[in-house]
Amino acid sequence: MPENKANSENSWIDPDDAPEWTDEQFERAELRIGGKVIRPANGTLTRPGRPKSDRPKQQVTLRLDQDVLEKLREGGPGWQSRANEILKKAVGA
Numbered sequence: 001m002p003e004n005k006a007n008s009e010n011s012w013i014d015p016d017d018a019p020e021w022t023d024e025q026f027e028r029a030e031l032r033i034g035g036k037v038i039r040p041a042n043g044t045l046t047r048p049g050r051p052k053s054d055r056p057k058q059q060v061t062l063r064l065d066q067d068v069l070e071k072l073r074e075g076g077p078g079w080q081s082r083a084n085e086i087l088k089k090a091v092g093a
Contacts, residue, residue: 028042029041057084
């Protein structure tokens with residue numbers, strides 16, 4: 001069996017090659033001694049991305065006629081959002 005080239009090369013990275021920490025990074029870092037948190041992190045553990053919505057959308061399965069789906073999709077990307085807007089108007093929401 002052929003050997004995977006990605007696994008055949010040395011993938012270990014020397015931790016001594018890591019860049020030096022700045023003073024700001026040290027100030028914001030979580031400090032632990034023996035697994036016990038001495039000082040929690042200060043603002044470094046934020047998750048990237050969009051903020052959580054108060055009313056998140058729900059994923060559903062919906063069967064539509066082929067011609068209706070084609071008409072929605074011919075507008076390109078965003079067709080699901082447009083379908084949502086059409087449905088909101090139809091039900092008066």
